[in-house]
Amino acid sequence: MSWTEERIEKLTKMWEGGSTASQIAEELGGVSRNAVIGKAHRLGLKARPSPVKANEKVEAPAAPAAVKPPKLAVPPSEPRATAPRQAPPPFAAPVSPAPRAAAPAPEPRSAADGDAPKPAPTPRIVSVGPGGFLRQGPGDQQAPIPPAPPRRLVPARPSPEIAEKTSLLDLNDRICRWPMGHPGEPDFHFCGDKVNPGFPYCVDHCGRAFQAQLPRGHRRPPPPMPFGGPRVR
DNA sequence: CCCTGATTCGC
DNA sequence: GCGAATCAGG
Numbered sequence: 650m651s652w653t654e655e656r657i658e659k660l661t662k663m664w665e666g667g668s669t670a671s672q673i674a675e676e677l678g679g680v681s682r683n684a685v686i687g688k689a690h691r692l693g694l695k696a697r698p699s700p701v702k703a704n705e706k707v708e709a710p711a712a713p714a715a716v717k718p719p720k721l722a723v724p725p726s727e728p729r730a731t732a733p734r735q736a737p738p739p740f741a742a743p744v745s746p747a748p749r750a751a752a753p754a755p756e757p758r759s760a761a762d763g764d765a766p767k768p769a770p771t772p773r774i775v776s777v778g779p780g781g782f783l784r785q786g787p788g789d790q791q792a793p794i795p796p797a798p799p800r801r802l803v804p805a806r807p808s809p810e811i812a813e814k815t816s817l818l819d820l821n822d823r824i825c826r827w828p829m830g831h832p833g834e835p836d837f838h839f840c841g842d843k844v845n846p847g848f849p850y851c852v853d854h855c856g857r858a859f860q861a862q863l864p865r866g867h868r869r870p871p872p873p874m875p876f877g878g879p880r881v882r
Numbered sequence: 883c884c885c886t887g888a889t890t891c892g893c
Numbered sequence: 894g895c896g897a898a899t900c901a902g903g
Binding site: 669670671682686687689690695697698 | 885886887888889
Binding site for chain 2: 899902903
């Protein structure tokens with residue numbers, strides 16, 4: 650199989666539509682999952698959430714942030730870098746016991762500089778470590794942050810905009826479970842209409858979920874499905 | 883084990 | 894350019 654115009658277009662659409670490489674490969678036919686991924690990369694379509702790519706900085710959007718998670722004053726013993734195999738971190742800072750790299754007066758002294766008369770009043774931060782945490786001198790240790798006081802946990806109340814809508818817990822085999830919106834969003838819910846008997850969806854959504862099997866050549870592309878559609882295997 | 887995408891490397 | 898083999902996280 651070769652990468653014709655149409656196949657590349659389909660690959661691009663599905664890839665950007667969130668389909669997995671396996672689904673795309675199966676849909677295209679004649680190619681493997683690896684071929685799809687390789688082609689996608691060669692097309693420059695990269696940058697989709699990958700399981701192997703450590704999630705960098707993804708703040709939880711719905712977090713009320715009642716207590717801001719304080720940065721650890723003590724750096725983790727093992728600084729987990731997302732191991733760039735060919736580009737070691739640029740800091741080759743020696744882990745010397747008395748780092749004073751950024752001090753305004755790096756005056757060279759004799760070997761016995763135990764006293765270190767510091768005229769610098771405010772800046773105690775001496776260097777920046779991997780991950781952006783601030784290295785501190787031995788005397789700069791802050792008091793350990795006390796754990797948050799225990800609080801009584803109160804069951805979450807559904808937001809008003811979803812209060813009347815069909816939630817996951819409301820699903821049964823008589824109501825349409827077609828998802829409305831996207832999981833994780835505050836108003837995500839399910840259709841909730843009466844199902845088309847024998848199907849998991851209402852009549853309307855059955856029309857979107859299923860279509861008659863037409864002979865090859867007469868197929869029409871299916872309507873876009875939520876989340877790239879159900880896994881068909 | 884299964885899945886995922888990323889990367890490498892011989893062709 | 895292609896894709897199997899391999900890697901590595903979930």
